[in-house]
Amino acid sequence: MRTPTRTGLSRTMSLLVPVIAWTIDVAHEQMLPEFRTPSLAVSALVFATLYLRGTRPVLVLMVQLAWSAGAWSWPVPWLGVAYPLAGSLVALQALAARRSPALSCGGLAATTIVFFLQLILSESSSWPELLASFVITVTAWALGYRRYAAAAAQDAATSDALRTERLRLARDLHDIVTHAISAIVLQAAGARAVIAADPDRATRALDAIETSSVRAMDELRRLLGLLRSAGGDVTPDLDRQPGLRDIGELLDWARANGLTPATTVRGEPGRLDDFTSLAAYRLVQEGLTNTLKHAGPGTAVELLLHWGDKHLDIRLQDRPSGRRSLGRGRLNSGHGLLGLHERIAVVGGTLRTQPTDDGFVLEARLPLDQHHRNAAAGPASTGRLAA
Structure with a gap:
Protein backbone atom coordinates (compact mmCIF):
# COMPACT_ATOMS: atom_id res chain seq x y z
CA MET A 1 0.00 0.00 0.00
CA ARG A 2 1.39 3.38 -0.95
CA THR A 3 1.54 6.27 1.48
CA PRO A 4 -0.02 9.67 0.71
CA THR A 5 2.07 12.01 -1.42
CA ARG A 6 4.14 14.36 0.70
CA THR A 7 4.30 18.10 0.19
CA GLY A 8 7.47 20.14 0.61
CA LEU A 9 6.48 21.15 4.15
CA SER A 10 5.76 17.57 5.22
CA ARG A 11 9.13 16.42 3.84
CA THR A 12 10.88 19.11 5.86
CA MET A 13 9.02 18.07 9.00
CA SER A 14 9.88 14.45 8.34
CA LEU A 15 13.57 15.36 8.35
CA LEU A 16 13.22 17.36 11.56
CA VAL A 17 11.24 14.74 13.52
CA PRO A 18 14.27 12.59 14.57
CA VAL A 19 16.13 15.71 15.75
CA ILE A 20 13.12 16.92 17.72
CA ALA A 21 12.58 13.46 19.27
CA TRP A 22 16.25 13.21 20.27
CA THR A 23 16.15 16.70 21.82
CA ILE A 24 13.01 15.83 23.82
CA ASP A 25 14.52 12.65 25.21
CA VAL A 26 17.83 14.30 26.13
CA ALA A 27 15.96 17.10 27.90
CA HIS A 28 13.78 14.54 29.71
CA GLU A 29 16.80 12.55 30.87
CA GLN A 30 18.39 15.65 32.39
CA MET A 31 15.32 16.16 34.60
CA LEU A 32 15.68 12.75 36.22
CA PRO A 33 17.21 12.74 39.71
CA GLU A 34 19.34 9.70 38.80
CA PHE A 35 20.69 11.40 35.70
CA ARG A 36 24.32 10.76 34.78
CA THR A 37 25.62 12.29 31.56
CA PRO A 38 24.98 9.68 28.85
CA SER A 39 26.86 9.31 25.63
CA LEU A 40 25.18 11.77 23.32
CA ALA A 41 26.93 10.19 20.34
CA VAL A 42 25.40 6.76 20.99
CA SER A 43 21.99 8.30 21.63
CA ALA A 44 22.20 10.38 18.43
CA LEU A 45 23.21 7.27 16.45
CA VAL A 46 20.16 5.38 17.74
CA PHE A 47 17.83 8.24 16.88
CA ALA A 48 19.37 8.54 13.41
CA THR A 49 17.73 5.21 12.57
CA LEU A 50 14.42 7.09 12.61
CA TYR A 51 15.30 8.35 9.13
CA LEU A 52 14.66 4.79 7.95
CA ARG A 53 11.19 4.61 9.48
CA GLY A 54 9.51 5.11 6.11
CA THR A 55 11.08 1.98 4.57
CA ARG A 56 12.03 -0.16 7.59
CA PRO A 57 9.46 0.70 10.29
CA VAL A 58 9.63 -2.70 12.03
CA LEU A 59 13.42 -2.66 12.32
CA VAL A 60 13.43 0.97 13.48
CA LEU A 61 10.87 0.25 16.22
CA MET A 62 12.91 -2.74 17.42
CA VAL A 63 16.03 -0.57 17.66
CA GLN A 64 14.18 2.16 19.56
CA LEU A 65 12.60 -0.28 22.00
CA ALA A 66 15.93 -2.00 22.58
CA TRP A 67 17.53 1.36 23.35
CA SER A 68 14.60 2.38 25.53
CA ALA A 69 14.80 -0.85 27.54
CA GLY A 70 18.59 -1.16 27.59
CA ALA A 71 19.41 2.44 28.47
CA TRP A 72 17.28 2.04 31.61
CA SER A 73 18.45 -1.37 32.75
CA TRP A 74 22.10 -1.62 31.74
CA PRO A 75 24.41 -0.62 34.63
CA VAL A 76 26.98 0.96 32.32
CA PRO A 77 28.25 4.28 33.69
CA TRP A 78 29.02 5.91 30.32
CA LEU A 79 25.48 5.20 29.15
CA GLY A 80 24.01 6.81 32.22
CA VAL A 81 20.41 6.41 33.31
CA ALA A 82 18.00 7.23 30.49
CA TYR A 83 14.27 7.09 29.97
CA PRO A 84 13.81 7.28 26.16
CA LEU A 85 10.24 7.82 25.03
CA ALA A 86 9.96 10.01 21.94
CA GLY A 87 11.98 7.80 19.61
CA SER A 88 9.82 4.75 20.32
CA LEU A 89 6.62 6.77 19.84
CA VAL A 90 7.80 8.13 16.48
CA ALA A 91 8.76 4.63 15.35
CA LEU A 92 5.41 3.23 16.50
CA GLN A 93 3.52 5.94 14.60
CA ALA A 94 5.52 5.15 11.44
CA LEU A 95 4.82 1.43 11.82
CA ALA A 96 1.07 2.01 12.22
CA ALA A 97 1.03 4.29 9.16
CA ARG A 98 2.83 1.86 6.84
CA ARG A 99 2.08 -1.68 7.87
CA SER A 100 -1.03 -3.78 8.43
CA PRO A 101 -3.08 -3.25 11.60
CA ALA A 102 -2.19 -6.75 12.81
CA LEU A 103 1.53 -5.99 12.66
CA SER A 104 1.23 -2.48 14.08
CA CYS A 105 -0.90 -3.77 16.97
CA GLY A 106 1.99 -6.10 17.83
CA GLY A 107 4.25 -3.05 17.87
CA LEU A 108 1.76 -1.24 20.10
CA ALA A 109 1.76 -4.14 22.54
CA ALA A 110 5.58 -4.32 22.63
CA THR A 111 5.91 -0.57 23.15
CA THR A 112 3.33 -0.59 25.94
CA ILE A 113 5.10 -3.45 27.72
CA VAL A 114 8.50 -1.73 27.53
CA PHE A 115 7.09 1.57 28.84
CA PHE A 116 5.20 -0.19 31.66
CA LEU A 117 8.29 -2.11 32.72
CA GLN A 118 10.26 1.15 32.85
CA LEU A 119 7.66 2.72 35.10
CA ILE A 120 7.15 -0.34 37.29
CA LEU A 121 10.90 -0.68 37.89
CA SER A 122 11.04 3.00 38.77
CA GLU A 123 10.61 3.72 42.46
CA SER A 124 8.48 6.79 41.70
CA SER A 125 5.98 5.09 39.42
CA SER A 126 2.26 5.50 40.02
CA TRP A 127 -1.01 4.52 38.37
CA PRO A 128 -1.55 7.97 36.85
CA GLU A 129 1.86 7.66 35.21
CA LEU A 130 1.00 4.20 33.89
CA LEU A 131 -2.31 5.47 32.53
CA ALA A 132 -0.66 8.51 30.94
CA SER A 133 1.98 6.29 29.35
CA PHE A 134 -0.71 4.03 27.92
CA VAL A 135 -2.75 6.95 26.57
CA ILE A 136 0.30 8.53 24.91
CA THR A 137 1.31 5.23 23.33
CA VAL A 138 -2.17 4.49 21.99
CA THR A 139 -2.43 8.06 20.66
CA ALA A 140 0.81 7.67 18.71
CA TRP A 141 -0.46 4.39 17.24
CA ALA A 142 -3.85 5.93 16.42
CA LEU A 143 -2.24 8.85 14.56
CA GLY A 144 -0.28 6.41 12.44
CA TYR A 145 -3.27 4.16 11.83
CA ARG A 146 -5.28 7.19 10.70
CA ARG A 147 -2.76 7.75 7.91
CA TYR A 148 -2.84 4.05 7.06
CA ALA A 149 -6.65 4.07 6.85
CA ALA A 150 -6.65 7.22 4.69
CA ALA A 151 -4.12 5.70 2.29
CA ALA A 152 -6.09 2.45 2.17
CA ALA A 153 -9.29 4.32 1.37
CA GLN A 154 -7.51 6.27 -1.34
CA ASP A 155 -6.11 3.06 -2.82
CA ALA A 156 -9.55 1.46 -2.75
CA ALA A 157 -11.10 4.48 -4.46
CA THR A 158 -8.35 4.43 -7.09
CA SER A 159 -8.88 0.70 -7.68
CA ASP A 160 -12.63 1.22 -8.04
CA ALA A 161 -12.04 4.06 -10.49
CA LEU A 162 -9.63 1.96 -12.53
CA ARG A 163 -12.04 -0.98 -12.53
CA THR A 164 -14.88 1.28 -13.65
CA GLU A 165 -12.70 2.78 -16.36
CA ARG A 166 -11.66 -0.68 -17.58
CA LEU A 167 -15.30 -1.72 -17.80
CA ARG A 168 -16.15 1.44 -19.69
CA LEU A 169 -13.30 0.90 -22.12
CA ALA A 170 -14.29 -2.75 -22.54
CA ARG A 171 -17.84 -1.68 -23.42
CA ASP A 172 -16.51 0.89 -25.89
CA LEU A 173 -14.26 -1.69 -27.52
CA HIS A 174 -17.15 -4.14 -27.74
CA ASP A 175 -19.43 -1.56 -29.33
CA ILE A 176 -16.85 -0.33 -31.82
CA VAL A 177 -15.56 -3.73 -32.90
CA THR A 178 -18.93 -5.49 -32.98
CA HIS A 179 -20.51 -2.67 -34.95
CA ALA A 180 -17.74 -2.69 -37.57
CA ILE A 181 -17.23 -6.45 -37.85
CA SER A 182 -20.95 -7.20 -38.17
CA ALA A 183 -21.20 -4.85 -41.15
CA ILE A 184 -17.98 -6.15 -42.71
CA VAL A 185 -19.02 -9.80 -42.46
CA LEU A 186 -22.47 -9.20 -43.93
CA GLN A 187 -21.20 -6.95 -46.73
CA ALA A 188 -18.39 -9.37 -47.59
CA ALA A 189 -20.86 -12.26 -47.78
CA GLY A 190 -23.16 -10.18 -49.98
CA ALA A 191 -20.31 -9.15 -52.28
CA ARG A 192 -19.20 -12.75 -52.70
CA ALA A 193 -22.74 -13.80 -53.59
CA VAL A 194 -23.19 -11.20 -56.36
CA ILE A 195 -19.66 -10.50 -57.54
CA ALA A 196 -20.12 -12.48 -60.75
CA ALA A 197 -23.71 -11.53 -61.57
CA ASP A 198 -23.72 -7.90 -60.36
CA PRO A 199 -20.23 -6.37 -60.05
CA ASP A 200 -21.63 -2.90 -59.32
CA ARG A 201 -23.51 -4.18 -56.28
CA ALA A 202 -20.39 -6.00 -55.13
CA THR A 203 -18.42 -2.76 -55.48
CA ARG A 204 -20.94 -0.91 -53.33
CA ALA A 205 -20.59 -3.63 -50.70
CA LEU A 206 -16.81 -3.24 -50.74
CA ASP A 207 -17.23 0.53 -50.39
CA ALA A 208 -19.42 -0.04 -47.34
CA ILE A 209 -16.73 -2.33 -45.88
CA GLU A 210 -14.15 0.41 -46.39
CA THR A 211 -16.39 3.03 -44.77
CA SER A 212 -17.09 0.80 -41.73
CA SER A 213 -13.38 0.03 -41.34
CA VAL A 214 -12.32 3.68 -41.50
CA ARG A 215 -15.00 4.74 -39.01
CA ALA A 216 -13.97 1.95 -36.61
CA MET A 217 -10.32 2.98 -36.88
CA ASP A 218 -11.24 6.59 -36.11
CA GLU A 219 -13.18 5.57 -33.00
CA LEU A 220 -10.40 3.25 -31.84
CA ARG A 221 -7.93 6.10 -32.30
CA ARG A 222 -10.09 8.31 -30.07
CA LEU A 223 -10.31 5.56 -27.49
CA LEU A 224 -6.54 5.11 -27.48
CA GLY A 225 -6.21 8.86 -27.05
CA LEU A 226 -8.29 8.65 -23.89
CA LEU A 227 -6.11 5.77 -22.66
CA ARG A 228 -2.98 7.84 -23.17
CA SER A 229 -4.58 10.78 -21.38
CA ALA A 230 -5.07 8.59 -18.27
CA GLY A 231 -1.32 8.88 -17.68
CA GLY A 232 -1.49 12.66 -17.72
CA ASP A 233 0.34 13.01 -21.04
CA VAL A 234 -2.51 14.77 -22.82
CA THR A 235 -5.85 16.27 -21.92
CA PRO A 236 -8.80 14.05 -22.93
CA ASP A 237 -11.01 15.70 -25.54
CA LEU A 238 -14.54 14.49 -24.88
CA ASP A 239 -15.85 16.57 -27.77
CA ARG A 240 -14.09 14.13 -30.10
CA GLN A 241 -16.06 11.23 -28.69
CA PRO A 242 -19.20 10.29 -30.66
CA GLY A 243 -22.51 11.48 -29.27
Missing part, protein backbone atom coordinates in the same frame (compact mmCIF):
# COMPACT_ATOMS: atom_id res chain seq x y z
CA LEU A 244 -26.13 12.12 -30.07
CA ARG A 245 -25.10 14.58 -32.77
CA ASP A 246 -23.51 11.67 -34.69
CA ILE A 247 -26.56 9.37 -34.74
CA GLY A 248 -27.23 10.54 -38.30
CA GLU A 249 -24.02 8.76 -39.33
CA LEU A 250 -25.28 5.57 -37.70
CA LEU A 251 -28.49 5.83 -39.70
CA ASP A 252 -26.45 6.32 -42.88
CA TRP A 253 -24.48 3.22 -41.95
CA ALA A 254 -27.72 1.31 -41.40
CA ARG A 255 -29.03 2.31 -44.84
CA ALA A 256 -25.74 1.36 -46.49
CA ASN A 257 -26.01 -2.09 -44.91
CA GLY A 258 -29.56 -2.76 -46.06
CA LEU A 259 -31.63 -1.62 -43.10
CA THR A 260 -34.52 0.80 -43.50
CA PRO A 261 -34.43 3.30 -40.62
CA ALA A 262 -37.14 5.88 -39.96
CA THR A 263 -36.71 8.61 -37.35
CA THR A 264 -39.23 10.60 -35.34
CA VAL A 265 -38.26 13.51 -33.08
CA ARG A 266 -40.73 14.93 -30.56
CA GLY A 267 -40.44 17.81 -28.14
CA GLU A 268 -37.96 20.64 -27.86
CA PRO A 269 -34.37 19.32 -27.92
CA GLY A 270 -32.51 19.73 -24.65
CA ARG A 271 -28.89 19.18 -23.77
CA LEU A 272 -27.12 15.98 -22.69
CA ASP A 273 -23.75 16.01 -20.99
CA ASP A 274 -20.89 14.37 -22.87
CA PHE A 275 -21.09 10.99 -21.17
CA THR A 276 -24.86 10.75 -21.49
CA SER A 277 -24.65 11.76 -25.14
CA LEU A 278 -22.08 9.01 -25.69
CA ALA A 279 -24.40 6.52 -23.96
CA ALA A 280 -27.24 7.56 -26.31
CA TYR A 281 -24.98 7.02 -29.30
CA ARG A 282 -23.90 3.57 -28.09
CA LEU A 283 -27.53 2.64 -27.42
CA VAL A 284 -28.54 3.31 -31.02
CA GLN A 285 -25.32 1.73 -32.31
CA GLU A 286 -25.89 -1.47 -30.35
CA GLY A 287 -29.55 -1.63 -31.42
CA LEU A 288 -28.72 -1.22 -35.12
CA THR A 289 -25.84 -3.70 -34.91
CA ASN A 290 -28.03 -6.32 -33.25
CA THR A 291 -30.77 -5.74 -35.81
CA LEU A 292 -28.30 -6.29 -38.63
CA LYS A 293 -26.88 -9.43 -37.02
CA HIS A 294 -30.12 -11.08 -35.94
CA ALA A 295 -32.76 -9.78 -38.33
CA GLY A 296 -30.62 -9.09 -41.37
CA PRO A 297 -30.83 -6.60 -44.27
CA GLY A 298 -34.27 -5.47 -45.35
CA THR A 299 -35.40 -4.91 -41.76
CA ALA A 300 -37.35 -1.75 -40.97
CA VAL A 301 -36.11 0.14 -37.90
CA GLU A 302 -38.08 2.85 -36.09
CA LEU A 303 -36.13 5.34 -33.97
CA LEU A 304 -38.05 7.69 -31.68
CA LEU A 305 -36.43 10.57 -29.77
CA HIS A 306 -38.84 12.16 -27.30
CA TRP A 307 -37.46 15.21 -25.52
CA GLY A 308 -39.12 16.03 -22.21
CA ASP A 309 -38.43 18.64 -19.55
CA LYS A 310 -36.00 16.46 -17.61
CA HIS A 311 -35.45 13.35 -19.71
CA LEU A 312 -34.79 12.12 -23.22
CA ASP A 313 -36.70 8.93 -24.09
CA ILE A 314 -35.21 6.80 -26.85
CA ARG A 315 -37.09 3.94 -28.43
CA LEU A 316 -35.55 1.74 -31.12
CA GLN A 317 -37.72 -1.02 -32.59
CA ASP A 318 -37.02 -3.28 -35.54
CA ARG A 319 -39.63 -5.04 -37.65
CA PRO A 320 -38.05 -7.85 -39.68
CA SER A 321 -39.74 -8.83 -42.92
CA GLY A 322 -41.42 -12.24 -43.04
CA ARG A 323 -40.61 -14.67 -40.20
CA ARG A 324 -36.96 -13.66 -39.71
CA SER A 325 -37.39 -12.15 -36.26
CA LEU A 326 -35.02 -13.63 -33.70
CA GLY A 327 -35.90 -11.18 -30.97
CA ARG A 328 -36.27 -13.67 -28.17
CA GLY A 329 -32.82 -15.07 -28.84
CA ARG A 330 -31.29 -11.64 -28.51
CA LEU A 331 -31.99 -11.55 -24.79
CA ASN A 332 -28.97 -13.85 -24.44
CA SER A 333 -26.78 -12.37 -27.14
CA GLY A 334 -23.61 -12.03 -25.06
CA HIS A 335 -22.17 -9.00 -23.32
CA GLY A 336 -23.64 -6.33 -25.61
CA LEU A 337 -26.99 -5.78 -23.90
CA LEU A 338 -25.49 -6.34 -20.44
CA GLY A 339 -22.84 -3.71 -21.09
CA LEU A 340 -25.52 -1.41 -22.47
CA HIS A 341 -27.58 -1.75 -19.27
CA GLU A 342 -24.48 -0.86 -17.21
CA ARG A 343 -23.60 2.09 -19.46
CA ILE A 344 -27.08 3.58 -19.19
CA ALA A 345 -27.17 3.01 -15.42
CA VAL A 346 -23.83 4.79 -14.94
CA VAL A 347 -25.23 8.05 -16.39
CA GLY A 348 -28.37 7.79 -14.25
CA GLY A 349 -30.70 6.39 -16.90
CA THR A 350 -32.83 3.28 -17.28
CA LEU A 351 -33.02 0.73 -20.08
CA ARG A 352 -35.65 -1.83 -21.02
CA THR A 353 -35.13 -4.49 -23.68
CA GLN A 354 -37.71 -7.01 -24.80
CA PRO A 355 -38.86 -8.99 -27.83
CA THR A 356 -42.16 -8.13 -29.47
CA ASP A 357 -44.49 -10.12 -31.69
CA ASP A 358 -42.79 -8.79 -34.81
CA GLY A 359 -39.29 -7.79 -33.67
CA PHE A 360 -37.27 -6.39 -30.80
CA VAL A 361 -37.35 -3.10 -28.90
CA LEU A 362 -34.89 -1.03 -26.88
CA GLU A 363 -36.32 1.71 -24.65
CA ALA A 364 -34.11 4.06 -22.62
CA ARG A 365 -34.68 7.13 -20.48
CA LEU A 366 -31.70 9.45 -20.09
CA PRO A 367 -31.47 12.50 -17.81
CA LEU A 368 -30.97 15.92 -19.38
CA ASP A 369 -28.22 18.26 -18.26
CA GLN A 370 -30.18 20.46 -15.84
CA HIS A 371 -27.46 23.12 -15.90
CA HIS A 372 -28.39 23.76 -19.53
CA ARG A 373 -32.08 23.00 -19.37
CA ASN A 374 -33.97 23.66 -22.59
CA ALA A 375 -30.72 24.64 -24.36
CA ALA A 376 -30.47 23.79 -28.03
CA ALA A 377 -28.86 20.44 -28.75
CA GLY A 378 -26.99 21.72 -31.81
CA PRO A 379 -27.67 21.55 -35.51
CA ALA A 380 -26.20 18.09 -35.86
CA SER A 381 -28.67 16.62 -33.39
CA THR A 382 -31.82 17.12 -35.43
CA GLY A 383 -30.79 18.02 -38.92
CA ARG A 384 -29.21 14.72 -39.75
CA LEU A 385 -31.88 12.70 -37.95
CA ALA A 386 -34.63 14.14 -40.08
CA ALA A 387 -32.88 13.04 -43.26
